[in-house]
Amino acid sequence: MNALSVKDLHVKINESHILHGVSFEVPTNKVTVLLGRNGVGKSTTLRSIMGFYQGTGSVTLNGKEILGMQTYKIAQSGVAFVPEDREIFASLTVRENLSLASREKDSDAAYKLVYSLFPELDTRAAQQAGSLSGGQQQMVAIARALLNKNEILLVDEPTKGLAPKLVSEVAEVLMKVAEHSTMLLVEQNLSLVKKIAQHVIVMDQGRVVYQGGPENLNDAAWVHQMLGVSGGHK
Amino acid sequence: MDTFILIGITGIGLGALYFLVASGLSLIYGLMGVLNFAHGSFLTVGAFVGFWLARTLGPDTSMPEFILAMIIGGLAAGAFALLVEQLLITRLYDRHIDQALVTVGVSLVVGAVLGGWFTNDLQIFPTPLWFYTAINVGGAMIPADRIVYIATAVLLLIANWALLKFTRIGLIIRAGVENRHMVNALGVNVRLAFSTVFFLGGFAAGVGGVLVSVYSNGVSPLIAGTYLIYGFIVVVIGGMGSVPGSFIAAMLIGVIRQFANYYVTGLGDFVVVILLAGVLLIRPQGLLGKVRA
Numbered sequence: 001m002n003a004l005s006v007k008d009l010h011v012k013i014n015e016s017h018i019l020h021g022v023s024f025e026v027p028t029n030k031v032t033v034l035l036g037r038n039g040v041g042k043s044t045t046l047r048s049i050m051g052f053y054q055g056t057g058s059v060t061l062n063g064k065e066i067l068g069m070q071t072y073k074i075a076q077s078g079v080a081f082v083p084e085d086r087e088i089f090a091s092l093t094v095r096e097n098l099s100l101a102s103r104e105k106d107s108d109a110a111y112k113l114v115y116s117l118f119p120e121l122d123t124r125a126a127q128q129a130g131s132l133s134g135g136q137q138q139m140v141a142i143a144r145a146l147l148n149k150n151e152i153l154l155v156d157e158p159t160k161g162l163a164p165k166l167v168s169e170v171a172e173v174l175m176k177v178a179e180h181s182t183m184l185l186v187e188q189n190l191s192l193v194k195k196i197a198q199h200v201i202v203m204d205q206g207r208v209v210y211q212g213g214p215e216n217l218n219d220a221a222w223v224h225q226m227l228g229v230s231g232g233h234k
Numbered sequence: 235m236d237t238f239i240l241i242g243i244t245g246i247g248l249g250a251l252y253f254l255v256a257s258g259l260s261l262i263y264g265l266m267g268v269l270n271f272a273h274g275s276f277l278t279v280g281a282f283v284g285f286w287l288a289r290t291l292g293p294d295t296s297m298p299e300f301i302l303a304m305i306i307g308g309l310a311a312g313a314f315a316l317l318v319e320q321l322l323i324t325r326l327y328d329r330h331i332d333q334a335l336v337t338v339g340v341s342l343v344v345g346a347v348l349g350g351w352f353t354n355d356l357q358i359f360p361t362p363l364w365f366y367t368a369i370n371v372g373g374a375m376i377p378a379d380r381i382v383y384i385a386t387a388v389l390l391l392i393a394n395w396a397l398l399k400f401t402r403i404g405l406i407i408r409a410g411v412e413n414r415h416m417v418n419a420l421g422v423n424v425r426l427a428f429s430t431v432f433f434l435g436g437f438a439a440g441v442g443g444v445l446v447s448v449y450s451n452g453v454s455p456l457i458a459g460t461y462l463i464y465g466f467i468v469v470v471i472g473g474m475g476s477v478p479g480s481f482i483a484a485m486l487i488g489v490i491r492q493f494a495n496y497y498v499t500g501l502g503d504f505v506v507v508i509l510l511a512g513v514l515l516i517r518p519q520g521l522l523g524k525v526r527a
Contacts, residue, residue, distance in 0.1 A: 072424070075418070075419055075421030087413055089412050090412065091412060092408060092409060092412075100420060100422065144420060
């Protein structure tokens with residue numbers, strides 16, 4: 001069973017053709033990692049699913065077409081988004097950032113879960129989000145996505161720009177979240193990808209060039225050919 | 235000393251009128267990026283509806299009747315602003331040149347319709363007699379109407395602050411000013427905030443229109459022009475999207491303009507332009523504005 005299905009997705013931004021017929025599936029209750037070199041269209045794919053860019057083709061969530069819907073309706077359908085640069089609201093407090101994101105009438109359980117994953121956010125609830133460290137801001141961004149009942153989490157490079165210690169913390173949280181969620185993750189950190197990936201999609205020049213299991217991630221030659229980085233084991 | 239107090243307080247009174255125009259402009263631009271040249275027409279609509287009501291209620295307008303006219307004028311302007319937003323602006327988001335052209339068009343149409351209906355001549359706005367009295371402040375005799383302008387501006391500032399700080403729609407507006415796409419991505423319809431801001435901006439402009447009519451000794455379709463220009467200057471100096479910034483800038487401009495005009499007739503406008511140039515050079519985001527990414 002697939003939670004999300006993308007078929008022949010074409011997206012143009014300012015007359016530049018960025019996605020050239022992207023097609024892939026995201027299986028339910030699994031972590032799918034979207035890989036590829038910089039600039040191949042991974043973030044554009046996530047943002048197009050969220051409705052930030054107009055495109056042609058088809059994007060279905062549990063069988064229901066969401067392409068062409070307004071962004072807020074896509075989010076209300078159960079697509080949660082953690083953007084690449086966190087995009088937290090810097091002038092709002094941590095509590096206000098979370099409160100804005102929370103749409104459930106009875107949100108106590110969701111807050112409990114969030115504060116159990118990120119106890120620091122509870123102690124810093126009254127602090128302006130803009131004054132938090134990069135890692136703490138990432139916690140806010142992820143926490144916002146966890147406050148509602150979602151069908152899928154779209155997470156864009158959550159460890160980008162974080163110190164190694166914070167990378168492991170964020171990775172730990174993502175792995176905990178992944179136990180109960182469907183996730184489409186864009187991530188460059190190969191060691192994290194190897195730990196968390198259950199399904200892998202590789203993009204190149206706006207197209208999907210591989211879709212399948214994570215076994216190949218341990219093949220250095222494959223990783224080098226697909227991603228242009230060293231990794232895996234010979 | 236009493237001259238100093240008199241000029242200072244009348245300057246703050248003038249600043250209060252600028253603030254009423256600028257607060258809506260600032261929020262509308264800050265949240266939606268809409269450069270709204272129709273804002274002056276909101277002021278004019280509010281002024282004429284308030285004028286019509288005050289005249290209908292009788293020649294000797296009491297203070298409660300004047301306040302009622304001010305509120306109804308504000309509500310009418312807010313409703314008109316909402317209509318403009320729903321019919322025109324919603325179709326033109328992110329099309330800035332089209333927005334400018336359409337909103338200029340709206341202001342021209344409103345001016346022409348009201349001019350054809352009421353003529354462009356100033357018509358005396360029925361005001362309570364108390365407005366013509368003076369209040370002794372530290373030896374300076376302050377015209378009472380200035381106190382009304384200042385009190386109204388402060389009340390609206392507090393109401394605005396409370397709405398933005400303590401309500402969910404206020405939270406959405408504050409977040410939307412920073413990043414409206416992300417507000418949408420959280421499943422919140424930011425359009426609702428757009429409409430609220432248009433209504434509130436129109437309401438403040440409409441209330442301002444009634445008070446500007448009193449200050450200008452009458453109502454006319456032409457009264458909005460100067461105030462709209464000053465409204466834009468206030469927004470730039472205060473910082474796009476910052477209502478407290480607009481308040482500080484409006485008071486600063488009102489006071490500086492009055493003092494400059496007192497010492498050299500006509501110097502006030504020039505000094506304000508110099509102040510605007512200085513802020514743009516030293517702090518382009520305005521006094522309380524944020525640098526946009």
